[in-house]
Amino acid sequence: MKALVSVKRVVDFNVRIQVKPDGSGVVTDGIKHAMNPFDEIAMEEAVRLKEKGKVTEIVAITIGGAKCEETLRTALAFGADRAIHVKEEGEVQPLTAARALAAVVRKEAPQIVLLGKQAIDDDNNQTPQMLAALLDCAQATFASKVEVDGGKAKVTREIDAGLETLEIDLPAVISTDLRLNEPRYLKLPDIMKAKKKPLEAVTLADLGVQAAAPVKHVKTVNPPVRGKGVVVKTVDDLLAALKQKGLVS
């Protein structure tokens, strides 16, 4: 069974981002980027499924500019067998990403499509659900446990009320939550090997995909800053400060 894993290049999660003074966005030039953390988890899950003999081939995919090739190389170092780079230098919003992924799914016919639950740049949390809608297949979002058995999967999902378990027929789309697994550290030999693995480049036009009408970003600003607080020395002082705010009697 084939697995398709989508990986997005985003600003590294440790970076404290800066809003551009002219409000046109956040500073990304010269800033450390990495694979979206949820996509690392998706890659790791695919590799584990392959190690268990459930998956036979892993194809990694990204939609984005030239720099995204490094993210695909990371995916190949994780253990993807080959990669597809859908080249698009402009901004790629979720509906467009989902359309591109759907076109590739129709061609590649994977049984499992793994994506991160959200890209930590725009925090949209949309693409997997949109993809499942376009494919008219099952979706299991926010997965914290995935068991594949024949043509079905049992997926435990992290939801507000606790943990929900679904049984879904394959092919299906699964989006990963933080506790699904802990991605491995990449070893140098794997990084070297990844350089020789096949990477195919296509365009949205090659796939017959039309970019969706984008949601326009009018202006980006800093969030409001909180007022400066006080530091107290003792529990009694803390209680006094809380009393003053009317929070304890």
Place this chain on the structure above:
Amino acid sequence: MSKILIVAQHAGGKLNAGTAKAVSCAQKIGGDIEIAVFATSGASVAAEAAKLAGVKAVLQVDNPANDHNLAAVVAPQVAELAKARGSSHVLAAGSTFGKDLMPRVAALLGVPQVSDVMLVHAPNKFDRPIYAGNAIVTVETTATPVVATVRMASFQAAAAGGSAAVEKASTSAKLPTHTRFVGIESHKSERPDLQSAARVVSGGRAFASGENFTKLLLPLADKLGAGVGASRAAVDSGYVPNDWQVGQTGKIIAPELYVAIGISGAIQHLAGIKDARTIVAINKDPEAPIFEVADIGLVGDLFQILPELTSKL
């Protein structure tokens, strides 16, 4: 004029509080507000929804397939209902229910989605957080309908006092059978619900065990009448259940009082508490980033501070 369709979230025959917050967002957009209830038999939920101020109609869509409100099953019905009603907007709370469902609806309608609306500028222009809330972007969409989820921490629940008509509705959407509910594991608790509690006490990795949460954090929460939360590290370490997680990828909350204990204050955690009125931090490291956002900070060892604090309350 706008015609807004809100998808109700419910469980156990009760309306979830997030729906009233979506109504409040809809009031800011302005126009006719309709609430759709998808359930096996949604009468009690529909009756509750009808009482929300400003709601014009409640559409009760009963179907045995709607048991458990699976996104794949509900989405085609929402899409069809939105078309039938001529909705200009389709909204749901930005809970895990809304996040799972609404992008699927948007894609079926062939439109993009606006996630986590925190402010309404105009019926098609909103503010939303990006980069874990470290930037706020104003977005404008030209698509119809506007499909959006509502950031619950940004809106008060709509008041009661409405008396909308409840109509039975149905759709001819073809419902898939590829997704089946197996079970849910919830930790029932008598404590206030984390997402709506006026006060929240949270613990981090520093607690070092689940027993310490029980021994030290819960008694403090009980004294304060507070809901309980945690950092990702505390959840990952298995000290507390996943639904306690506060932050970018957990729950985003806006209590009057948030007490962070043994939590360093990583940006992903702060993303969940920026709207708290008062933040109290207890941490032994005076350099911990949590102190940058705390209104009241106390530097020290939680294992000494908590017993004293709890006994003095």
